[in-house]
Amino acid sequence: MNGRAPAVLLSINFNHDGAAVVLREGEIAGFVCTERYSRFKKHPGLREADLDELLDQAGITVADVDHVLLCNLHNMDSPDIRALHGSDLKDTWLEFWVNQRNDRVRLRGRDIPCTVNPDHHLIHAAAAYYTSPFDSAVAVAIDPLGCRAFLGEGGMLIPLDRGYDSWFTANIAYTYAAEHLFGSSIVGAGKVMGLAPFGQVDGGAAVDWKGMTTFQDLLAFASTAPTTVEVAGKPLNATLAYYVQLGLEHQLAAVFSDLEEVCRASGIRPNLCLSGGTALNAVANQLCFTRSGFERLHLHPACGDDGTAIGAALWYWHHVLRKPRVQHSPADLMYGRRTYTxxxxxxxxxxxxxxxxxxxxxxxxxxxxxxxxxxxxxxxxxxxxxxxxxxxxxxxxxxxxxxxxxxxxxxxxxxxxxxxxxxxxxxxxxxxxxxxxxxxxxxxxxxxxxxxxxxxxxxxxxxxxxxxxxxxxxxxxxxxxxxxxxxxxxxxxxxxxxxxxxxxxxxxxxxxxxxxxxxxxxxxxxxxxxxxxxxxxxxxx
Missing domain, CATH: 3.90.870.20 (Carbamoyltransferase, C-terminal domain)
Incomplete structure (x- = not known):
């Protein structure tokens, strides 16, 4: 780097929804989502051809990269990928080597400083917070692995220890319900959200959630007199979908209520940034935000793990390197960089x-x-x-x-x-x-x-x-x-x-x-x- 501060970051997500971004002076210069080019849905990691595409979008070569972030590397593999494609698809990954200290990566003949596996929920939250218009906010990241919150002030993002994982179970229940109803958690969750209103139960809001400690408890409760929707000759338990959605809304509202108190006690503005795969649940997002005391809401369009590549790069640029925040328009966030002539x-x-x-x-x-x-x-x-x-x-x-x-x-x-x-x-x-x-x-x-x-x-x-x-x-x-x-x-x-x-x-x-x-x-x-x-x-x- 010739003594200069890093200016070009390459960030790669190796989990499902494989993706990579080039961040140049804080601006997104290139972005690829692997599945769009490979045509394998949820394709994890990055291939050599995808790196070529990314570098071409950014107008750089590997020689220009100052720091690499390797996200979700070997630590959150989803069995759904093998079920979908008959392989975990890791044989398609680009060639790279990381040293024992996890601080340098060899990529196309270059040894480049790197960061391996920055905290998963942190980089989810970073994608939402650093692309928001807020200088002060609370950021929440929720997916099947947990529910975590962070305080955002300027360029800093600080974890909160609120113990949500000890009782926030709706994220796991949603995964189990998607698998039970549709055979896959990572492609079935959105279907559960769409099915839920068909199973609406009068008085459902009065359910005693404390009496249900396992998914089997919930499944048994929802199966006593279920409303079913038939698809391809199979009856789907819409009542189960309804109760899982209701449980998510109940617990998400409780998280928001707790974080309102945190904001008041900490002097943080009542702005909310929401991320993680659970944030794709548009019904719960709006319902719980509307019922909360938060004034403004920001989400990133890539709430899933594709967004962690972006979040990691932004976190490193702003939080680690202490570079000033950059304003992002909606168009900057929701569209890639490759156009066709x-x-x-x-x-x-x-x-x-x-x-x-x-x-x-x-x-x-x-x-x-x-x-x-x-x-x-x-x-x-x-x-x-x-x-x-x-x-x-x-x-x-x-x-x-x-x-x-x-x-x-x-x-x-x-x-x-x-x-x-x-x-x-x-x-x-x-x-x-x-x-x-x-x-x-x-x-x-x-x-x-x-x-x-x-x-x-x-x-x-x-x-x-x-x-x-x-x-x-x-x-x-x-x-x-x-x-x-x-x-x-x-x-x-x-x-x-x-x-x-x-x-x-x-x-x-x-x-x-x-x-x-x-x-x-x-x-x-x-x-x-x-x-x-x-x-x-x-x-x-």
Missing amino acids: EQAVAAAVRSAVDADPSLLVTVTGDHAGVAADLVADGATVGWFDGAAEVGPRALGHRSIVADPRSPTVRDHLNSRVKFREHFRPFAPAVLNEHAAEWFGLADSPFMLRACPVLRPDVPAITHVDGTSRIQTVTAEDNGSFHTLLTRFAARTGVPLVVNTSLNTRGTPIDETPADALNTLLTTGLDALAFPGVVVRKAGRP
């Missing part, structure tokens, strides 16, 4: 037309307007524009959009496009300037907060409990997607569309133009919009 799109479209000559290709300077008209006329449209999303939610760069007014579009998307369970709900993307009148909430850009649907006639995005997990869209964060919504609103009077991820069940969100075109060709999608060109199937709207 018009030439790359055109080449992929030519290949798709070669495979299916019936495809109709329209060159246009108004792809947002064309897509809006197609959706208003009843089409389901893939939307590919800009760099792919960071985190698991479609946020208007790799989306499927449809008409929220349609009473049939939810079943069509589940059965013929996404190929997933019929009870799964869909979320809306809504113009931020109209979000409050439709949902009572604005400024929710990451689709991590669920709230009541206040207006009728949008059944495609209204779940059985009357709520929806919203993404608010501004022109500053995503100009072309905002245009699509604006044009759809002008046609229909409705300032929102169905927005779900551009992929199918069991596959990662599409990364490349070729991935997106394959989804068009192999599903019931009607069309696919790229900047400058719209591809439609013959005979479709």
